[in-house]
Amino acid sequence: MKRLAWFLRHIVASRGATPAIIGCFALIYIIIAFYNDEALVTLLALTRSTPPLAMLLACIPLNLAARLFFEIADFIRKKRLTVFLPQETWAAGERVKLAGRMEADLLEKKLAGAGYHCRHGEGFIAAWKGISAFPARFFLLLGFLLLFSGILLSTTTRESVRTPLIEGEPLPEAMGAQGRVEQILLRDRPGLVLARTLAITVGFFDGSTETTKEFGLYPPGSLHGVYLYPRYLGLAPFVEFTPPERAFAFSSYVTLMIYPPGREDSVEVPGSPYRIAFTLAEPRSARDPYSSGKYELQFRVVKDKAAVAEGTVPLGSTVTRNGYTLAFPNAKRIVMTDLVRDRGLSFIWWSGLCMLVAVAVYMPVRLLAPRREMMFVAHGRGTQAISWAEGGKTAHRSVFHGILDAISRDQDR
Amino acid sequence: MSRRRWFFHVVIRSLAHRKGGTLLLVTVLAMASSLVTSLGIVSFSMEKKVAEEIRRYGANLVIVADSAGVEVGSGGMNFGRVAESAYLDQGQVQRALLQEPAAGRDLSFHLRGALKLWGDTVAVDGVVFPQIRRLSPWWRIQGTWPDANGALIGSDLALRRSIKPGDALSLSGPAGGMVVRVTGIVSTGGEADRLVFLDLLALQKALGLQGQLTAVKILAAATGEDLRRLAGNLQKLLGGAQVKEVRQVAATSESLLKKVQLLMLLVAAVVVTACGASVAATMSSSVLERGREIGLIKAMGASRRAVLLLFTAESVLLGIIGGVAGYGAGYAIALLVTKTVFATAAEFLPAFFPAAVVVSCFLALVGSTGPLIAVYRLDPVRSLRGE
Amino acid sequence: MILARGVTMLLVWAILVMGLARAYAGEKAALTAGCAAGLVAGTIFGFFLFAAVPGEIPFFIIKSALAAAFISLFIVAAIVWYRGTAAEGDRPSVRHAVVAITVFLFAAGYGLLLVCRLPYGTDNSQFMALLLILLAMLGLWMIVYRLEPLLPNIGMAKGGTSLFAVSLLLFIASLSPRLDLFSPLSMKVMKLIHDFVHQFFESMLIPDHPFFRTDIWNYIGLLFSNGVGFWGGLAIWFIPTTGVTLATFREPLPSVAHVRQAAVRRKLIAAQLRERRRRLFFPLFAGLVMAAAAFNSSHPSVEYWDPKPLAVKADSAGEIVLPVKDGDVDLKDGKLHKYLYQKGAQKVRFFALYRSGELTVVLDACSICQPDGYGQNEGTVICYYCKTLIPLETVGKPGGCNPIPVPFAVDGSGVHLSAEMLVNTWVAQVQSEKKLPGGGK
């Protein structure tokens, strides 16, 4: 039973498990890449749709969590016992049995002379110097745990709906709230990374009270756990179109993905052979038309695949070309948005933070005061000596050996 | 302390101990490498400046009709005479240029002709204004560059006919007349001062020579052999035309540059040799002084290889320090020289950094070859006795 | 030519055997037997393969085997790395059978590549192969029994043997573009980096480039630049060597704490350090060989037919006509004919090729790589960017690094293309530095 527990512990908390699983995924990627150009996308889709693969991926956070747990347990146990000597690292250090017995005071003096802190108890003396890398290790493991949990959650449970948010229009259903898009504002405001800001003001009923909330670019704002991810901008001009035969008049808001200027989008005039293609003209001033609100539409009226009229119409005016009249009295801004429900995202953000902390803690500790430990335990008539160091190994080793020499010299006398 | 760290520790200690000697060696090495760096940087910067000057001078290739018999002289841009009546086909030229991307986009089309202005004949040049503007950045314009309905007038002509910017000129040609508004007066100190510049299309219409040109000037990025090859290629594509290189005045500055560069190279060679000799002398005397120390090290059981390694490392370290210092000093010198002599800023050329270090290390190693052999052979007993 | 190839192969063989002899110095009989058997078996299998299976398939099989060997190097490196910090037990003594099988595999791989390198199908290739094998056998005997004792004392790092042998095999493969692994690797890496950045932006909900500052975006854009495939491929190419080298460095030295004399202890440590340094020889040598292979792969010695693109213009209807026969140009001569169509600043390169009895027109670019264009060598075209060889029969089919096909019509007057369609296809499908992720899909 004890053997089984030991075995389980070693499987679940194995150091090799995570790399092995990542290796498996890399192998699958390589195999896919042989047959398919979109290997990464395919691999993600495959992971999402194949439960065994998802379970394999889930093993990574499991393994990391187990490792984290056992390392913390080890740390606490060792700390209570003597010094911080994780079982695993003992093997990497040195251990030796000596015939001699130490004189505690003398030994402590020698250790203190070499700059070590000492603690002695019933039949042992432990000495240490420097700061343990355990905190950094904790943060690193935690970071990886969060990262892979995030990846797992994100790949398996992400839901995403693409929908336009239009100024003045009700919120799309997928947002899970009743309300209206109040205003969309694009400003040129150079920051550290982003050059412009986008503010989407949304008014909605929160239970009974009406509140407004502003969504920006990054980090993405969320409503009831749904992230609002702006993808690109568009325009909904109000267009009035009258053909020369005056058989009908088309007047409506049309949703066009014509931003930035130069992009073309078209609208079919319902119940007629007409199609109107629009582009946003390059602005005359330096300011972006989307933020300035000074739009100029270039249009092309196509009837049965032949262009019958072309022209430019600025906001608020009417143009007649070849008998076709186009009026452009008003426009609303559109943001094409992905509404994303993704529980893994925050995990990944936190993992990034944890890893940063880990690096920030590890570097100075490892360079300036790496942990060095040694322990001398009475062992029958002799002494069992253990030494281990995270850094500064050469100097530590030489101090350790010197003390061993001193112990056995004492024995000779 | 690991073996490697100890090794460098000892080398640095030894260099730091002999302050004077180390400083002297570093100075000499830095001098040599700074000289090489500064000469290199100056020569590179000058080359670039000359190339820029050549560029400023204008076109370096010209295409004229074959039978025109124009002179393409060294005196600048005296491209043919007005009376000649052989023309290039604009379409053919454009097609040829498309196939020769090396010709680049800096070119201008010219149609030279004569029009009647208030009863007199004046020489006019039909050009595409944006093209000529790009090709001739040194033109001084009093007034503004015209659009397709405007004209530029040469300063001589303007003076003689007392024409000011804003005046309207009424010109007539064999196929029609036109009225253009003068927007600016151009003074170049050359032939252009006696011409009226009109829009190419308008002039073609007025002369009845649609799609015809008299010359195309090209500013190709190529120089020397490449330019010759480019001209040859264009010539092959253009049957009824001549493609000629404009011999540049700036070519003289090119050859001058060559001479200066040669001179610099000689100076550098002499100084580097002298530095090498002085390094060798200093190193030798240092080894003589340190005979006892070397003997001691050998008596302590160092193998000949270990001693050699120690001394070689000292030389290399000196070389690296000298090279780094030399690059800094050389760059400063180059800045000074280019600023005072050539009135331009030196290029920042990081490629010279490894060059400076390599030169310095090479000198240090070559200079210490003799002393190193002496170190290798030194007999510990004799040197310890102080012989 | 053939002589040069033969000499190169023999040289590589000599190096391979020398390294193996050093690694298994105590197992000479097993080593010689395994090597000899492997060489013969590999060669025979190679001839059999080329005789039995037509076309490109044998190359595909061999290339896959090489890829598998390369991937296994990663596993070797990972194991060495993870074992490195663990307790140092005695190294298990290598058994005869293990040695024999290992060297058999390496030698068989060598034999296979030997067959690939020989111009198969010429009359005397069997004879040449026989001669080479005899020479190789002679070299094997010479090295194992005569030269080996003279070799300097160099140890073998854990995992060093396979690293060394596989790197040599990869080096041979890099000499022929059909078998080369590095170039396809860099192509795949480029694709992976593109996909990864794209996916990363999507998953982390990072906004698209119009919102970014231009300078910041230019830095991100470096990930899409021309060299990223090469440098990324290079990084992956060297992971096994670097991993084994570092693992060797990380290995804890055996404890000398039981020795009670300081000077003796120090001497032991110095000897251990020396021994460790010697063990680095093979991983570092393998790194050198890998670098040579990468160099070979980026500078293939084959010359390609690559005509200067002919500028073409569209007529008023927006149609481009390429006459089948025009002066000395004959579209049906089986060579690729390159054209350049320019509309505004947008340049479109495409080429026409007569293959398998019909004409095809494709862009001079694929949808994966940077548009460095294609060159032609007997039976294949090569993508200059990723050095992938594409058999002529598959030119005109979409996918992978095949040139992007465009619709066209052939009649008596020539090949007819729509200029607008050309430009649209180019803009939509060809990679360029400006085409970045997000991009409003």
Place this chain on the structure above:
Amino acid sequence: MPVESGTCIIETAGLTKRYGDICALAPLDLQVSEGEWLTVMGHSGSGKSTLLNLLGGLDRPTAGRLLVGGEDLLAFSEDHLARFRREAVGIIFQQHHLIPYLTALENVMMAQYFHSVPDQAEARQALERVGLGKRLANRPGELSGGEQQRVCIARAIINSPKLLLGDELTGNLDHKSTRLVMELLKELHEEEHFTLVLVTHNQEVAGWGGRTLFMDDGKLVKDLRHERKGDDPS
């Protein structure tokens, strides 16, 4: 091979050294057993320093046989000889001969470096042992003659040599320092069990050893075994 070679650390037969025509060392037969303290006396030019250089592997004899620790030094190559010097012998010179730009500690570490790897803690211990625990970071120029000599001793014994050679090691010291150095040597000799060969013309120094050789004009004149001084009679 003589029967007693097991305990014999130095064994010479017909050992000769000539510098041109000058015979620095006439054929010499000598046997020194392990752990012995041997003093070689004679006035300058008597060949005693030459003998020491030959024993230390610094110089090669012109003729004869020279076995140290059972190994024939004549058969050694130059590099092998260097290894012999760093591993088997420690030499203390008359003029201290320390490297001027290194501290006392580093001078000791230098010997460790050429032998194997430098080890600071061990070097510090060695210096503490010779009573210089407080002067580790001082350069040779800042140390007195006696202190310098003690650094040399620490350096000579750091690699645990079988054979320690001293060339007029008290030549530049006053009476008090000499006594201190000799006492230190005696203590170390008892602890480390090395064989000690001292060359001197100082009668007092000779008294500390158990055997004295008298040399003159390159020849062995007298080989005397006697009582050791400093063995506390009380």
